[in-house]
Amino acid sequence: MPDTSFFPRGAGLTVGEIAGLTGAELGAGTEPGIRLTGIGALDLAGRDDLSFFDNPRYAGQLAATRAGCVLVASKYLPLLPEGLPHLVAANVPAAFAVVGREFYPAARTPSAVLPSLGISPRAEVDPTAEIEDDVTIEAFAVVGPGARIGRGTIVSPGAVIAGGCAIGRDCRIGAQVVLSNALLGNRVILHPGVKIGQDGFGYVPGRAGLDKVVQIGRVVIQDDVEIGANAAIDRGAIRDTVIGEGTKIDNQVQIGHNVAVGRHSVIVSQVGISGSSTVGDGVMIGGQAGITGHVTIGDGAQLAALSGVATDVPKGARWGGIPARPVREWLREVRFLTELAKKGRSPRNERND
Structure with missing residues (x-):
């Protein structure tokens, strides 16, 4: 699949360099020399991409991911498929953000619409x-x-x-x-x-x-x-x-x-x-x-x-x-009202609804 991002990829970083940059630890069996050049969601990432996993809701995507490496919290290590390169991070979203900024510096701040610098004659x-x-x-x-x-x-x-x-x-x-x-x-x-x-x-x-x-x-x-x-x-x-x-x-x-x-x-x-x-x-x-x-x-x-x-x-x-x-207090009130509404239901009320 062609890369359709508006932000070009650079030389990237090795997994070992990413570990040093983010403070993450190399996962068991993960080669530090793997080079990555982009980031991506679990279901879209390819072998050159770093992805992340911090929500068990996406365990199915983790099992099928083709990412080159995944940032993961230690508590979710049992969910990793065997052989998937990974880095263990204390704060997964923060570590992923650090790598994103490093890979795509042009995405940090908006750039000029046109490549010319200075004051446009039409301003x-x-x-x-x-x-x-x-x-x-x-x-x-x-x-x-x-x-x-x-x-x-x-x-x-x-x-x-x-x-x-x-x-x-x-x-x-x-x-x-x-x-x-x-x-x-x-x-x-x-x-x-x-x-x-x-x-x-x-x-x-x-x-x-x-x-x-x-x-x-x-x-x-x-x-x-x-x-x-x-x-x-x-x-x-x-x-x-x-x-x-x-x-x-x-x-x-x-x-x-x-x-x-x-x-x-x-x-x-x-x-x-x-x-x-x-x-x-x-x-x-x-x-x-x-x-x-x-x-x-x-x-x-x-x-x-x-x-x-x-x-x-x-x-x-x-x-x-x-x-x-x-x-x-708010959640307790919501729970009470929900339970009260359920208790007040009857076949007659349901028909009136």
């Missing part, structure tokens, strides 16, 4: 903008007056950088991104369609209807933040909206005005965070969770997908459900 850059050396600004991008862009940054086609915005070094600004009233640190990645710094949602009832409340704050995005496609982050109303260092935000997330997100937090797709809420450091928020305004999510807290958060969440807590509460 619109205000003469007062401050552009450092080694910046790429592609066709149909617009850079407003007084904007600043740091060395090594790529601005993709159709992006709009409004006046006064500052972008640090080695950033990636995707196609159709719109930045206004925003300050970005270094190595920030904004995937296509991200909108940052537009009005927050603010209105008050007036005599003639709803009167607008002006939003005069900024968005401050610290170093090493990555924001997925079509996410939107509102500027602050009378204070800044802040996204902390190293935080990763998935596609289609909405963050309201005055929200402060701490460092190294993870916010998964379609989460909505209402205005003036605070999210601590190292928080993990599952997909489609909704957080009401003016609440605080403590450091290290975890929120299950589809949760509805209406009150403060303590530091290190694990909450879920609607309204969100401690996970054990």
Whole structure:
């Protein structure tokens, strides 16, 4: 089967080199000289690929895999087919991620659409903008007056950088991104369609209807933040909206005005965070969770997908459900209601259903 990936393979690494890179141990009977050049899922990997196994649900795929080597946790060694080269890792997903970055460096960060560097003659850059050396600004991008862009940054086609915005070094600004009233640190990645710094949602009832409340704050995005496609982050109303260092935000997330997100937090797709809420450091928020305004999510807290958060969440807590509460309490209630519903069933009720 031909390799259809958009990311070319390089020379790769030997299994022994992968062990040294990841801290994994050579499995029994595994030759350290086996050379691998790619990664793949168990059911798709070939003899030149590294794969991984960390879920017994895929034991059938493990038994039939054609991968050249598999990363596996020690507790799953009994499930390995005889003779399959393997590496034993303490943290299988982390080790697999390390190898992926090594094999495919071009996939770490988005690259320019066209191979040419510098400022495209078809870009619109205000003469007062401050552009450092080694910046790429592609066709149909617009850079407003007084904007600043740091060395090594790529601005993709159709992006709009409004006046006064500052972008640090080695950033990636995707196609159709719109930045206004925003300050970005270094190595920030904004995937296509991200909108940052537009009005927050603010209105008050007036005599003639709803009167607008002006939003005069900024968005401050610290170093090493990555924001997925079509996410939107509102500027602050009378204070800044802040996204902390190293935080990763998935596609289609909405963050309201005055929200402060701490460092190294993870916010998964379609989460909505209402205005003036605070999210601590190292928080993990599952997909489609909704957080009401003016609440605080403590450091290290975890929120299950589809949760509805209406009150403060303590530091290190694990909450879920609607309204969100401690996970054990939530699951206990779900179990009780399920059992109660079963007890309430009768042939007559079933016919009415």
